[in-house]
Amino acid sequence: MHASFNAATIALSAPKFGSQFPAAVTGFAKPQLIINFAADEEIYGPGDKAGTFYKVAYGAVRICRLLTDGRRQIIAFHLAGETFGFEPGLTHGFFAEAITETGLRAFNQYESAETSHELLSLALNEMVRAQEHLLVVGRQTAFERIISFLLDISSRQGDLEHTELPMSRIDIADYLGMTIETVSRAFAKLRQDGYINLPNARTVEIRRGHALRDLCE
Amino acid sequence: MHASFNAATIALSAPKFGSQFPAAVTGFAKPQLIINFAADEEIYGPGDKAGTFYKVAYGAVRICRLLTDGRRQIIAFHLAGETFGFEPGLTHGFFAEAITETGLRAFNQYESAETSHELLSLALNEMVRAQEHLLVVGRQTAFERIISFLLDISSRQGDLEHTELPMSRIDIADYLGMTIETVSRAFAKLRQDGYINLPNARTVEIRRGHALRDLCE
DNA sequence: CGCACGCTTGAAGCGCGTCAAAAAAGGTGG
DNA sequence: CCACCTTTTTTGACGCGCTTCAAGCGTGCG
Numbered sequence: 001m002h003a004s005f006n007a008a009t010i011a012l013s014a015p016k017f018g019s020q021f022p023a024a025v026t027g028f029a030k031p032q033l034i035i036n037f038a039a040d041e042e043i044y045g046p047g048d049k050a051g052t053f054y055k056v057a058y059g060a061v062r063i064c065r066l067l068t069d070g071r072r073q074i075i076a077f078h079l080a081g082e083t084f085g086f087e088p089g090l091t092h093g094f095f096a097e098a099i100t101e102t103g104l105r106a107f108n109q110y111e112s113a114e115t116s117h118e119l120l121s122l123a124l125n126e127m128v129r130a131q132e133h134l135l136v137v138g139r140q141t142a143f144e145r146i147i148s149f150l151l152d153i154s155s156r157q158g159d160l161e162h163t164e165l166p167m168s169r170i171d172i173a174d175y176l177g178m179t180i181e182t183v184s185r186a187f188a189k190l191r192q193d194g195y196i197n198l199p200n201a202r203t204v205e206i207r208r209g210h211a212l213r214d215l216c217e
Numbered sequence: 218m219h220a221s222f223n224a225a226t227i228a229l230s231a232p233k234f235g236s237q238f239p240a241a242v243t244g245f246a247k248p249q250l251i252i253n254f255a256a257d258e259e260i261y262g263p264g265d266k267a268g269t270f271y272k273v274a275y276g277a278v279r280i281c282r283l284l285t286d287g288r289r290q291i292i293a294f295h296l297a298g299e300t301f302g303f304e305p306g307l308t309h310g311f312f313a314e315a316i317t318e319t320g321l322r323a324f325n326q327y328e329s330a331e332t333s334h335e336l337l338s339l340a341l342n343e344m345v346r347a348q349e350h351l352l353v354v355g356r357q358t359a360f361e362r363i364i365s366f367l368l369d370i371s372s373r374q375g376d377l378e379h380t381e382l383p384m385s386r387i388d389i390a391d392y393l394g395m396t397i398e399t400v401s402r403a404f405a406k407l408r409q410d411g412y413i414n415l416p417n418a419r420t421v422e423i424r425r426g427h428a429l430r431d432l433c434e
Numbered sequence: 435c436g437c438a439c440g441c442t443t444g445a446a447g448c449g450c451g452t453c454a455a456a457a458a459a460g461g462t463g464g
Numbered sequence: 465c466c467a468c469c470t471t472t473t474t475t476g477a478c479g480c481g482c483t484t485c486a487a488g489c490g491t492g493c494g
Contacts, residue, residue, distance in 0.1 A: 387472090
């Protein structure tokens with residue numbers, strides 16, 4: 001909560017960041033302030049002022065939304081190197097929370113016209129990510145969803161054979177629109193069938209990535 | 218198929234359109250060419266060259282994606298006045314198809330830097346639409362999904378008490394991640410419980426919109 | 435150590451999908 | 465306008481996949 005407040009404060013009140021944005025987004029920033037969040041700490045929530053976006057320095061972030069009875073849908077996970085936080089209006093409509101201990105670099109969305117094209121590209125990619133996730137959640141079986149998820153995360157981490165899952169089974173379930181029990185059973189089945197190793201609950205070693213790809217098309 | 222080819226041709230080879238884009242997007246265009254499509258005609262498909270976006274003059278459009286075994290997910294419906302077609306890469310990743318007889322105005326995405334902000338806004342709105350739809354598909358019951366769908370479509374058409382559905386039950390099912398039978402049963406239940414009238418399969422009269430809103434939160 | 439929390443596994447129930455067929459709507463030609 | 469066909473929608477019966485409920489298991493931390 002405290003660091004969350006700092007995040008907004010720093011990002012919105014430090015005009016000196018302006019000239020660095022274009023370079024920073026592409027990864028060529030000068031040494032820059034990193035805002036740290038503890039596990040499960042809120043980064044922003046519905047109603048909070050928008051206009052800032054974030055690049056994950058380390059850790060992982062979940063974007064989610066709740067129904068009034070507590071049902072939760074995680075819209076996206078963001079890992080190190082990825083960018084999130086853009087919204088069309090003046091305020092956020094979703095929660096962003098640190099999953100593990102996480103560091104973020106903040107950028108002001110309206111600071112520089114030069115970033116507009118870059119920002120458009122990021123927004124479009126995020127749009128497509130959500131759209132493709134719709135296919136997974138809407139039309140794939142529980143088993144296929146887990147496979148899609150594992151292939152997605154492992155490819156984004158760069159190492160197919162050794163994948164660290166920063167998120168809990170509950171997070172995975174709420175991302176894929178299922179329950180933790182079904183998530184767990186799907187993992188167990190994949191291990192039994194020799195597609196993956198599970199040294200522990202948060203580590204996945206994909207053994208037959210190509211075969212897995214075929215299983216969820 | 219034939220008109221589909223025309224669409225791409227006209228939009229990409231007519232530089233005279235350039236100066237009109239900013240005004241056109243905001244609805245102040247000079248008289249402009251409308252490309253017509255028959256019902257179920259493809260507007261573009263995966264692999265087709267992107268860089269053009271479209272504003273629906275009349276009719277309705279579905280954006281969808283297929284799994285290899287034929288399962289289909291409709292990502293979005295676009296009604297008269299709405300804009301679609303932006304993609305991050307050089308080629309499209311989805312199908313766009315006319316649902317009914319439809320007329321479109323085409324715009325070149327890269328023609329004018331002035332549209333960049335406007336385009337960003339459109340892309341962000343489309344991103345949020347997809348993200349919110351994820352909550353519906355991932356976490357709501359079949360019954361709630363139908364309610365969300367009806368409220369969404371009717372509000373976009375402007376008239377809550379009299380809503381025309383341009384799309385079939387199959388389209389609705391593929392949009393909400395369910396089957397046509399379940400869609401039909403949900404409609405029947407809503408009618409039995411007095412929430413809606415169904416003069417015919419494509420016309421819905423919402424009788425207790427506020428109560429419906431409460432039912433799906 | 436022992437409690438707490440996250441994960442796994444089992445058993446039972448239910449919502450939705452599947453299969454099947456009737457009913458309604460739309461389209462065509464006479 | 466009606467007869468005939470096709471397509472869409474509705475309705476019913478049944479089965480399965482996933483959720484729910486419940487209990488064990490492993491691991492970390494005070």
